[in-house]
């Protein structure tokens with residue numbers, strides 16, 4: 442299986458709009474890499490360039506040692522010669538072909554002999570668990586089944602690289618969850634290199650082996666999901682990955698908050714801070730105790746007032762006012778408090794993330810003051 446490398450890739454659409462700016466990205470061999478970011482950040486454009494459906498304005502794309510695009514060297518390999526399978530949001534199944542016909546389609550185009558074609562299609566449909574729908578037409582299938590057929594059609598031709606553009610976004614919440622599990626299983630079974638575009642951080646967190654976060658055409662960070670979650674390279678990643686998002690407390694001029702000041706005083710006792718712009722605390726890192734109870738030492742703690750309690754069944758999301766700042770806490774024990782009640786909230790030092798005035802991660806307070814997590818450049 443090949444490693445995909447994008448080097449200095451730029452895409453300017455007609456009219457000068459810079460959709461992708463100087464992108465250096467490595468998609469490791471056999472990885473499940475999610476391109477994650479808000480609408481319009483350049484994810485689809487990046488995927489389409491890997492597929493060969495768009496040509497870069499500048500830069501180079503290689504798979505293994507094969508150059509697929511090089512503006513400088515005048516190389517462009519068309520999509521059908523890239524050995525990549527594509528699935529888009531709208532599945533694009535042929536309505537006049539049965540499930541079997543749709544799944545065999547790519548094999549027919551490649552002139553695979555009939556007996557092999559039938560066997561490969563059956564195997565692919567079994568892999569995505571819709572083999573019992575073989576003789577139905579797409580209109581006779583549910584959305585989830587159609588999505589599986591689209592995947593089977595791609596798997597049948599056994600491409601080295603699978604490119605998926607928001608393939609689950611048309612499914613309801615339950616099917617989406619089911620398909621995430623299926624995709625993860627298929628990835629484990631086939632070992633294929635998968636590039637998956639999504640704006641849903643939960644989708645990326647649950648499926649990916651690597652997440653590449655983009656913002657406004659620029660790569661922000663590439664890392665395995667939990668590493669990104671624990672050590673976001675900058676404030677944008679910290680707020681984009683996680684739900685509810687990380688609490689961000691202004692702790693630098695001109696927007697210094699009272700809580701920011703209190704956090705810095707606590708942090709200052711623990712070492713050199715650099716020049717912080719804000720402090721981040723994940724909701725699940727913000728612990729709750731009764732108003733009169735002391736927080737463990739050493740930990741930062743502060744009095745808080747409950748604004749809202751949102752039970753979700755498995756946990757409680759508690760909205761708090763801490764000095765002048767609103768924060769979210771997630772707790773797996775009933776907080777036993779309601780709006781207006783006083784609590785004490787606290788967080789261990791290693792759960793306080795420090796970001797510089799430009800948003801770049803400085804570190805957490807139990808780490809060396811050197812930046813960690815690395816912003817990709």
Ligand SMILES: Nc1ncnc2c1ncn2[C@@H]1O[C@H](COP(=O)(O)OP(=O)(O)OP(=O)(O)O)[C@@H](O)[C@H]1O
Pocket residue numbers: 454455458459460478479480481482483484485486487640
């Ligand atoms: N064919 C095009 N011509 C001109 N501009 C385009 C074209 N395709 C995309 N863009 C612009 O390029 C930017 C990046 O678009 P892209 O579709 O890659 O983003 P995205 O992150 O995939 O967004 P979404 O999640 O909404 O699909 C956007 O500002 C978009 O309007």
